[in-house]
Structure formats: C-alpha cells, structure tokens
Amino acid sequence: RKEVEQDPGPFNVPEGATVAFNCTYSNSASQSFFWYRQDCRKEPKLLMSVYSSGNEDGRFTAQLNRASQYISLLIRDSKLSDSATYLCVVNTGGGNKLTFGTGTQLKVEL
C-alpha cells in the first residue's frame, strides 16, 4: 500500500464548479499535512497546510480526519488558472521528511 494515495484524475470541470479531492495516508503517526500545487514541468508549490480543525484560504478549504487517515481539498468557484496537479503531502517520519502522493490532475474548462 502506498504511503499517500490519491485519485490521479483527471478531473475535468467547467469554470465556476466546485471540486473536491481526497487523499488517504497509511502512517497513523503522521503529524503534518499539506496540499501542494504543481504546474506542468514546474516545481511543487505549497498551497496550504491542513489542520485538524479544518482550514480555509479563500476558495480553498482543507479538511483532515485523523481517525480515517483522510485528507480533503475543496475548491469553490473554479478558475481556469486552477488547472494543475494537486499533491497531497504528509510528514511521515518526523523532522522534515515529506512523502508526496502522485497527485490529482485538475482541468478547468470554459
């Protein structure tokens, strides 16, 4: 079983739609959780950290369910510029070691 699993997509949605991505992680001792965005042929960029109480940043909402070892990202009012691959990232080993999921590809269309 992969340490971090995501549905690879692609998710093709019309502009303005709401879309949700899910992610599961296998290590129950994981401490920190993040969503990164990666554009084609570019480096990943931090979108937001994920906190136990859930957190929101503009159109983006992240949720964490430790009991189910499940993380989600909700994007409201999708923009064309949201088209990218969204990476679920978990700090699994303590310190600064990050484990990346394979990513979920989002394509926002007119």
Added chain:
Amino acid sequence: GAVVSQHPSWVICKSGTSVKIECRSLDFQATTMFWYRQFPKQSLMLMATSNEGSKATYEQGVEKDKFLINHASLTLSTLTVTSAHPEDSSFYICSATSGETGALQETQYFGPGTRLLVL
C-alpha cells in the same frame, strides 16, 4: 524571500558521463537541503537529505555512490549523477529549510527543478 535556485534548468548528456546539479538558497541560509526525483506521471520521491557540513542521508534504494551529494556551505548543495544512464533521466528537484524557527517541521522551499535527459 525564501528563494531557491537550481542550475542547470535542463541538461542533455551522453550515457556514461557525470552531471552536476547545483541547488542554492538565495536569501537565506539552508541548514538542510533535500533532493527529490520525479519520473513522468509519478510522485516526487525523496532521494536524500543533506545537512551542511555532514554526510547526506540517503533513502532506501538510492545508491550513494551513484548520486553524490555535497552540502559544503549553508547556501549550496550539489548533486552529481555519476556515470549517468538513460534510466536516470528524470526531473530532479531540490528543496531547502532554514531551521530558523527551530521547529521540528520547517517549511520546505523548492527549487525550479532540473530536467536531465541521458541519451
């Protein structure tokens, strides 16, 4: 702030040659740098962690004699792919943390990556 650069951005080389990739923190001192590799349609895989002035810690399955890492200063780490072969063709990305906050989990700042193609 917190800018990380990589050089070169892309490189094409013949099989058997060695390639050096540089990772620099431009506006902060990086106590720890990480090297990742990403194959097409796959996730980033951590190759090794390097702390300034000490030997790198390699992940399981990564050959330390093939992927030489040097972190000689607080702003520069290098990854040398020795005797490169076509299967080493990949996207190599570095990241860095400053260690300023002293927190166990620091934000990693990623470089733009280096695309390596071995013919």
